[in-house]
Amino acid sequence: MRQPVTSKPDVPSLVAGIAVLVLGLVLLLDATDAVALSFAVLAPVACAAAGAILLARGLTRGR
Amino acid sequence: MDDRNEHIHDENEPERGEDPAAEDPTTEPERGEDPAAEDPTTEPEPTEAAEPESDLGGDEPADEAATVEQQAEAQEPTAEQPEAARPEDPRGPQSPAGDEAPTEPIAAGAGAGAGGGAAGGGPAAAPPPRRLLRARQGRVLGGVCAGLGRYFNTDPVFFRIGAIVLTLIGGAGVLLYLAALLLIPKEDSVAQTAVDGDSVDGRSRALVIAGVAVLLVIAWPFLLGGGLIIWGLVIPLAVLVAAGVLVWWLVSGEGPSGDAGDIARRAALGLGLLVLCGIVAVGGAWAAAAGGEAIVAALVIAAGGAIVAGAFLKPVRWLILPALALAFSAGAVSAAGIDLDGGVGDRYYNPGSTVDLRDRYELGIGELVVDLTDTDLPAGDTPLELDLGVGSARLIVPDDVCVATSADVGMGYAGVFDADNEGIDVDFDEQRTAPPDRSRLVVDAEIGVGELLIGHATSDFGEFEADFHDGRDRLDNSIDRGMNTGCDSR
Numbered sequence: 426m427r428q429p430v431t432s433k434p435d436v437p438s439l440v441a442g443i444a445v446l447v448l449g450l451v452l453l454l455d456a457t458d459a460v461a462l463s464f465a466v467l468a469p470v471a472c473a474a475a476g477a478i479l480l481a482r483g484l485t486r487g488r
Numbered sequence: 489m490d491d492r493n494e495h496i497h498d499e500n501e502p503e504r505g506e507d508p509a510a511e512d513p514t515t516e517p518e519r520g521e522d523p524a525a526e527d528p529t530t531e532p533e534p535t536e537a538a539e540p541e542s543d544l545g546g547d548e549p550a551d552e553a554a555t556v557e558q559q560a561e562a563q564e565p566t567a568e569q570p571e572a573a574r575p576e577d578p579r580g581p582q583s584p585a586g587d588e589a590p591t592e593p594i595a596a597g598a599g600a601g602a603g604g605g606a607a608g609g610g611p612a613a614a615p616p617p618r619r620l621l622r623a624r625q626g627r628v629l630g631g632v633c634a635g636l637g638r639y640f641n642t643d644p645v646f647f648r649i650g651a652i653v654l655t656l657i658g659g660a661g662v663l664l665y666l667a668a669l670l671l672i673p674k675e676d677s678v679a680q681t682a683v684d685g686d687s688v689d690g691r692s693r694a695l696v697i698a699g700v701a702v703l704l705v706i707a708w709p710f711l712l713g714g715g716l717i718i719w720g721l722v723i724p725l726a727v728l729v730a731a732g733v734l735v736w737w738l739v740s741g742e743g744p745s746g747d748a749g750d751i752a753r754r755a756a757l758g759l760g761l762l763v764l765c766g767i768v769a770v771g772g773a774w775a776a777a778a779g780g781e782a783i784v785a786a787l788v789i790a791a792g793g794a795i796v797a798g799a800f801l802k803p804v805r806w807l808i809l810p811a812l813a814l815a816f817s818a819g820a821v822s823a824a825g826i827d828l829d830g831g832v833g834d835r836y837y838n839p840g841s842t843v844d845l846r847d848r849y850e851l852g853i854g855e856l857v858v859d860l861t862d863t864d865l866p867a868g869d870t871p872l873e874l875d876l877g878v879g880s881a882r883l884i885v886p887d888d889v890c891v892a893t894s895a896d897v898g899m900g901y902a903g904v905f906d907a908d909n910e911g912i913d914v915d916f917d918e919q920r921t922a923p924p925d926r927s928r929l930v931v932d933a934e935i936g937v938g939e940l941l942i943g944h945a946t947s948d949f950g951e952f953e954a955d956f957h958d959g960r961d962r963l964d965n966s967i968d969r970g971m972n973t974g975c976d977s978r
């Protein structure tokens with residue numbers, strides 16, 4: 426019986442990919458006039474995305 | 489007398505045969521001149537004959553002084569032995585004491601180390617000479633400051649602060665660091681030299697001297713021309729290199745360690761990635777401003793999906809920064825409301841009548857001037873839209889016209905007569921009323937990044953207009969932003 430190989434995902438890449446996906450969805454909503462994008466909205470979203478990526482990278486360093 | 493001398497000579501012969509220095513014929517007559525040498529009971533010990541200070545001429549007090557001085561020199565490195573025998577010192581046990589010290593011009597105290605080795609009677613008792621080397625451990629860039637700190641037994645932070653201060657006040661710190669990088673040998677190379685038994689050959693030394701000479705030739709205009717060149721060239725270059733190293737560290741995890749080649753490689757890779765991000769950002773911003781925001785959003789979503797898939801298959805971390813650059817730039821363009829539909833350049837509109845007056849004036853990037861001083865506006869409300877992506881929009885109105893303004897500035901400044909507002913997401917709204925027999929201009933302005941100015945014409949407006957049409961630089965005194973005189977009093 427061959428054991429299934431379980432490989433853990435690259436957590437920083439996973440978090441960064443999700444963050445980029447969220448940013449893309451926000452842009453798409455703005456392009457379809459579903460939301461009115463302003464700097465008051467964009468700045469927190471951008472900071473949250475960058476912070477999540479850095480946090481994931483920092484917490485998984487050395488593993 | 490002769491027999492006795494010959495007898496003495498015969499007695500000493502086997503002992504001096506053990507000491508090579510005693511066979512030196514130059515020391516023989518001097519010892520013969522020494523009165524103590526004539527007394528067989530005070531026959532000098534063979535070790536004294538081997539000492540080089542015996543060349544001083546056989547004067548007894550001088551010999552004693554020299555011997556005391558030599559002993560003091562021999563003792564000095566012994567006191568420093570714990571520092572010289574640090575674990576990170578590659579010269580430690582594998583480097584024979586005094587073997588290389590005389591061949592190294594930068595070595596400090598090498599002569600003392602060699603002398604101490606000879607006086608100590610064997611290599612095992614000789615401490616390694618203290619040498620100025622570029623340290624491997626604790627270094628930040630090339631190990632110069634860490635090596636200086638180790639050599640002077642001081643915290644290297646002091647040397648780093650000094651280098652930074654010298655760099656900021658004229659740039660000498662950079663040049664001195666580069667010179668030290670060329671002149672001070674690296675710890676690894678010295679250790680390898682000790683293992684291999686090679687020494688620094690003349691070609692390497694000539695290359696170092698040539699490098700320093702070239703550095704000086706390049707450096708003197710910097711030192712004389714001073715700070716402006718340093719601030720304008722070296723500092724930005726250093727910032728670029730630091731940014732490249734930082735970016736590559738964030739992407740790959742490879743920090744600013746290794747030799748200069750490694751750091752340069754990482755800085756180049758990081759800068760290359762930054763350039764790629766810049767190109768992607770500019771392209772994405774342009775596409776979003778030109779109406780392709782939906783396409784850019786789709787690209788960002790696709791990149792995010794690829795990064796997520798790569799997390800499970802094969803990580804593509806290099807794609808993260810370009811994807812973020814694309815998303816942030818397009819998001820900034822959308823948030824600012826930048827629209828390039830109106831084109832790029834400077835526009836000047838001066839409608840002579842209401843027939844020529846448009847409902848909407850727009851411009852993508854540039855300076856937009858709408859001059860209504862020659863326009864006879866009818867009584868009542870006249871709507872007017874201003875749409876500018878990036879730049880400056882000026883609206884000049886007659887003195888008897890009331891202006892009601894609603895302006896949205898993504899990032900910049902809005903000045904309407906005596907009221908203004910500035911910053912990010914500026915929302916300016918001033919709905920003034922006019923008497924029934926007066927004209928009221930109802931302005932709806934959308935400015936992405938830039939400024940909106942509404943006011944009356946000044947006496948210098950004619951000069952401004954002429955300069956505008958001639959394409960010359962224009963003075964910013966064309967608008968009198970006093971009172972909104974055509975409106976009812978508040």
